[in-house]
Amino acid sequence: MHAYRSKTCVELNKDHVGETVRLSGWVHRIRDHGGILFIDLRDHYGITQVLCDPDSPVFSEVEKVRSEWCIRIDGTVKARDPELVNPKLPTGEVEVFIRDMEVLGAADELPLIVFGDQEYPEETRLRYRYLDLRREAMQKNMTMRSDVVSSIRRRMWDKGFREFQTPIITASSPEGARDFLVPSRLHPGKFYALPQAPQQFKQLIMVSGFDKYFQIAPCFRDEDPRADRSPTDFYQLDMEMSFVEQQDVFDTISPVLAGIFEEFGGGRKVDAPSEWPQISYRDAALWYGSDKPDLRNPIKMQVVSEHFRGSGFAIFAKLLEQEGTEIRAIPAPTGGSRKFCDRMNAFAQKEGLPGMGYIFWREGADGMEAAGPLAKNIGPERTEAIRQQLGLGVGDAAFFLGGKPKTFETVAGKARNVIGEELGLTEKDRFAFAWIVDFPIYEKDEESGEIDFEHNPFSMPQGGMDALNGDPLEVKGFQYDLACNGYELVSGAIRNHKPEVMLKAFEIAGYGADEVKNRFGALFNAFHYGAPPHGGCAAGIDRIVMLLADQQNIREVIMFPMNQRAEDLMMNAPSEPASDQLMELSLRVIPQD
Known part of the structure; x- marks a missing residue:
């Protein structure tokens, strides 16, 4: 035996x-x-x-x-x-x-009990992670994660992709977050960086003549933690393809992800890839207040500025006299009670706004009537026009926010989510996907007036060089995200593979040719030797598993995560280096005041 x-x-x-x-x-x-x-x-x-x-x-x-x-x-x-x-x-x-x-x-007295569903402080769970991982729910989460990765690999191989590994120790190349730097012993005073993503390497693989690449890639970013993001490292399904357009990437990755969610989603509905809408970035901001909308919630916001222009509601009327302002409405079907409206107004105040105006419709002595402070100020004709535009009726309500969109879109998006949840409008047991497309490449700083990149600087401008010769704020990129249930799962782009277009794109944002060649020399040089059109994307493994496991915190699906302060309590990291280590690396730590 x-x-x-x-x-x-x-x-x-x-x-x-x-x-x-x-x-x-x-x-x-x-x-x-x-x-x-x-x-x-x-x-x-x-x-x-x-x-x-x-x-x-x-x-x-x-x-x-x-x-x-x-x-x-x-x-x-x-x-x-x-x-x-x-x-x-x-x-x-x-x-x-x-x-x-x-x-x-044998086991000493336990700091946490494995049997049962007792709640323990996160600090205890992370310090004794090896015990926490023995719990049934954590065993299931980690097993699912392993199975998801295995299934992704099989699906990518079945689509003709090959898996290649890219370097972990490389040069610093900003991807929008801070690098983790690694000092070089052999080259005192110089540093490597851990890759924020294999972005440049996977593009170079395409220039090297490999047609389809993928990797389950570790990525390292020194970021502030959030519930849906690890503060140090994460894993992504990284892929790139040559001789493709945007739709080709969608058609490739969509069935892979749909298949994963069908396989591991526990019977929850998965929208077919053919039903995944393609929504422009600007429309997503307008309708949902977010570039990662939760489409299980049917509420769409609308612009209602004309109904308040010159109206008796002085706050909105005067606001609309300023350039770049508008009033948006959040419809709230079945939300037509003063109690609910007051609760949402209080929500807005907690989010830092003065409040949210509202109108709700109810049965009156002579039929349907509009109620609320706004209704009294703008009169029955304007109120009725708003109701008809929003398609609302008795028992419904609408909430209103105004100003320059960027000042209130985020709160409006949160309010939309809360309204959908509280009124039972958000569909449960479903995974609702949407491609967000047509991202603007540039934005203008309101204070300085300078143009800078708003999104990925490496995406190909729609219209190529011709587009870059026009108004920068009108230039859109072949960049896209895939949203699911309010989370960004995928981000990608068709890449800018032409050196002259690349130089022009950076020049508009104030980066000279020498700086581009210095910071992105490998890519820039490679593009002079027959670079193919190429594009791809990356899908976050941790977030995918978090959704499948029905968890609200990404640490529930990572084997050994950091805490909110980017500390590993179990391994005591980060830790102070020994003096001989610093000497060997020619480093000195300067004490902080």
């Missing part, structure tokens, strides 16, 4: 009754029923109930074991009495009578 086990803790059933087996695992739970000890023995695969009474030669030893001790038992498989069968367990028809036992690893 094997030294540790002849079966796992999920394999036994009534066909094994009478057999002698060897199991190894952790003591999940202990129950003492009148001198008979019952132990739920757990391994990675499942749970088997084992038992021991005074007739067992190791009864006195079994009495000593405690939760999370790692043990090996030998015993005889017995059928459970029919009334004691546990249908919730694959092994619920049998139990194992212990004949011999060996303690493989």
